[in-house]
Amino acid sequence: MPEKILDVSKPVPADFEHVEHIKEASNFLRGSIVEGLNNPLTGAVADDDTQMTKFHGTYMQDDRELRNERRRSKLEPLYSFMIRVRVPGGICSAKQYLEMDRIANTLANGTLKLTTRQAFQFHGVLKRNLKQTMQEIVGSSMDSIAACGDVNRNVMCNPNPYSSEVHEQVYQVSCDISDHLTPQTSAYYEIWMDGEKVKGTPKFNTDVTSDEEPLYTKRYLPRKFKIAVAIPPHNDVDIFANDIGLIAIEEEGNLLGFNIAVGGGLGMTHGMTETYPRLASVIGYAPKERIVDVVEKIMLIQRDFGCRTNRKHARFKYTCDDYGLDFIRDQIAERCGEPIEEAREYLFTNNGDQFGWLKGTNGKWCLTLFVEGGRVKDSKGYPLMTALREVAENCGQADFRLTGNQNLMIGNVSAAKKKDVDAILSKHKVGEFAGLGGMRRNSIACVALPTCGLAMAEAERYLPLLISKLEDIAEEAGLRDDDIVIRMTGCPNGCGRPYLGEIGFVGKAPGKYNLYLGAGFAGERLNKLYRENIGEAQILEELKPILFAYAKEREEGERFGSFCIRKGYVKATVEGKDFHA
Numbered sequence: 168m169p170e171k172i173l174d175v176s177k178p179v180p181a182d183f184e185h186v187e188h189i190k191e192a193s194n195f196l197r198g199s200i201v202e203g204l205n206n207p208l209t210g211a212v213a214d215d216d217t218q219m220t221k222f223h224g225t226y227m228q229d230d231r232e233l234r235n236e237r238r239r240s241k242l243e244p245l246y247s248f249m250i251r252v253r254v255p256g257g258i259c260s261a262k263q264y265l266e267m268d269r270i271a272n273t274l275a276n277g278t279l280k281l282t283t284r285q286a287f288q289f290h291g292v293l294k295r296n297l298k299q300t301m302q303e304i305v306g307s308s309m310d311s312i313a314a315c316g317d318v319n320r321n322v323m324c325n326p327n328p329y330s331s332e333v334h335e336q337v338y339q340v341s342c343d344i345s346d347h348l349t350p351q352t353s354a355y356y357e358i359w360m361d362g363e364k365v366k367g368t369p370k371f372n373t374d375v376t377s378d379e380e381p382l383y384t385k386r387y388l389p390r391k392f393k394i395a396v397a398i399p400p401h402n403d404v405d406i407f408a409n410d411i412g413l414i415a416i417e418e419e420g421n422l423l424g425f426n427i428a429v430g431g432g433l434g435m436t437h438g439m440t441e442t443y444p445r446l447a448s449v450i451g452y453a454p455k456e457r458i459v460d461v462v463e464k465i466m467l468i469q470r471d472f473g474c475r476t477n478r479k480h481a482r483f484k485y486t487c488d489d490y491g492l493d494f495i496r497d498q499i500a501e502r503c504g505e506p507i508e509e510a511r512e513y514l515f516t517n518n519g520d521q522f523g524w525l526k527g528t529n530g531k532w533c534l535t536l537f538v539e540g541g542r543v544k545d546s547k548g549y550p551l552m553t554a555l556r557e558v559a560e561n562c563g564q565a566d567f568r569l570t571g572n573q574n575l576m577i578g579n580v581s582a583a584k585k586k587d588v589d590a591i592l593s594k595h596k597v598g599e600f601a602g603l604g605g606m607r608r609n610s611i612a613c614v615a616l617p618t619c620g621l622a623m624a625e626a627e628r629y630l631p632l633l634i635s636k637l638e639d640i641a642e643e644a645g646l647r648d649d650d651i652v653i654r655m656t657g658c659p660n661g662c663g664r665p666y667l668g669e670i671g672f673v674g675k676a677p678g679k680y681n682l683y684l685g686a687g688f689a690g691e692r693l694n695k696l697y698r699e700n701i702g703e704a705q706i707l708e709e710l711k712p713i714l715f716a717y718a719k720e721r722e723e724g725e726r727f728g729s730f731c732i733r734k735g736y737v738k739a740t741v742e743g744k745d746f747h748a
């Protein structure tokens with residue numbers, strides 16, 4: 168039996184990562200954040216505290232486009248903060264949405280980012296406004312605790328509980344897991360709310376009051392931890408990209424339990440083949456009554472055995488590969504007092520969103536809208552932010568739901584209000600999918616420049632332009648309406664899940680991308696590197712003949728990713744460890 172890496176009874180070993188020492192010394196995530204906030208001489212907080220603020224859902228950033236100008240003027244970088252607002256299960260009320268809109272326009276940069284994990288992000292919040300912004304978020308019964316940091320993140324699931332009875336039950340399980348794994352430290356309320364305890368939304372217990380962290384301990388997890396739940400046949404939350412992916416198993420419209428997949432994660436570093444994306448492996452099944460306990464125990468295996476000496480090797484995917492899946496199963500059995508069962512049959516057919524109106528089991532309607540790059544803003548000729556605000560103001564019972572693909576649902580709409588929603592959207596010429604091509608409606612782009620400190624190239628601002636050019640080719644080839652999953656990120660960390668794109672672009676340098684092909688249309692297979700470090704002209708040149716060949720030579724029902732493998736453009740990636748092979 169291997170020895171646990173975490174031993175809180177002993178001091179943090181010297182060879183552990185610096186952040187492990189910071190967590191230990193932070194007094195349950197306090198650090199010197201308060202002192203930093205009160206220092207008027209700089210727009211920044213101390214380096215060590217930037218690690219702690221992540222656990223509170225906020226990242227210090229600076230506008231990278233202004234760096235040189237600021238340096239020339241002998242000014243410090245223009246620091247500001249990104250805040251990620253946790254929306255477990257992805258649903259908020261119209262009133263909460265209006266609060267998000269108001270905060271974005273008064274305290275942030277006037278836009279809202281809908282993320283790939285069903286959260287809202289504000290960008291450009293100045294340090295002097297940070298506390299007020301946090302208070303206003305909590306005032307709207309939302310919060311940002313554990314939206315980032317070495318803890319369990321937002322639990323994803325399909326955000327339309329009224330698609331079926333099973334969706335409703337799965338939504339509840341996702342909320343239960345999220346609630347159960349929320350850190351308990353009162354630091355969040357102490358720092359941002361001046362110690363005031365504020366009850367969270369009725370759905371989630373954010374009534375955190377203690378400095379005991381029974382699950383996390385004062386050292387928390389070795390790295391971020393992610394969970395998602397999907398209901399076959401739709402893998403619309405890309406469960407295999409998660410540390411734990413749960414696959415709902417139903418019988419005659421009744422939720423029985425979940426298949427359990429472990430060890431997914433996408434981040435890697437260019438040039439370091441020992442880092443790789445890995446899809447979660449299905450290791451068994453547990454009935455719904457046991458699932459919260461099983462999920463907790465899996466997270467604790469990672470807490471105890473995850474690597475703490477090298478953050479690039481600290482995700483659960485490496486723990487799974489280092490120790491083996493039998494070890495993970497044995498640990499679950501030991502910690503739960505009984506083993507998990509054999510996995511059940513399931514089938515996923517896609518990993519995208521279904522656009523348009525859908526009537527729910529509650530008789531209400533839900534509209535899924537495409538939001539390019541997840542960015543809600545008003546741009547010339549496309550006043551999306553204004554239109555959504557008007558919907559929220561005029562259709563009070565409606566709620567707003569974030570999908571795992573950066574899109575938005577307007578849900579809980581009565582038959583009477585449905586035409587009002589349509590009228591508002593068409594008045595602003597917003598949300599029409601008729602003209603959307605199959606690549607665009609299946610696209611995801613991460614934030615990247617100018618805010619993300621890790622970006623090597625553009626993503627959100629560039630992918631729409633590239634898609635227009637690719638769609639010209641698709642049109643010529645007769646493929647304009649074909650669904651092809653296309654994803655772009657500004658660096659290899661994988662925030663837009665590019666390794667699950669049938670066409671994936673990963674930034675290498677300004678204007679240069681690695682091009683990956685061959686992922687499974689249902690998110691069940693990683694793609695593989697096809698061309699390295701290429702610019703737009705070469706991207707178009709490389710993809711054109713493949714798209715034309717696909718149009719002519721594909722087999723009945725064959726998806727683009729599978730075609731690329733059958734025709735030998737790339738080899739199939741069977742598991743994470745052979746991603747670079």
Ligand code: SRM
Pocket residue numbers: 226228249251281282283284285286287288314320321391393405408431432433434435482541573612613614615618619620621660661662663664
């Ligand atoms: Fe991410 C770091 C944005 C989903 C893997 N991610 C970051 C940071 C915070 C950059 C940083 O550390 O300084 C980015 C902030 C950019 C900005 O300006 O806002 C960032 N990640 C995002 C979002 C907003 C992308 C988006 O455009 O939607 C997504 C927020 C999700 C959320 O609401 O919680 C986002 N990030 C993901 C995903 C996709 C997913 O989870 O389904 C992944 C790949 C899956 C995974 O975790 O393996 C992902 N982000 C990373 C990594 C690499 C982790 C690793 O294991 O190596 C980093 C860097 C890190 O942690 O060191 C990172």
Ligand code: SF4
Pocket residue numbers: 613614615616619620621622623626656657658659660661662663
């Ligand atoms: Fe930033 Fe890279 Fe994530 Fe894009 S993939 S948001 S560039 S960390």
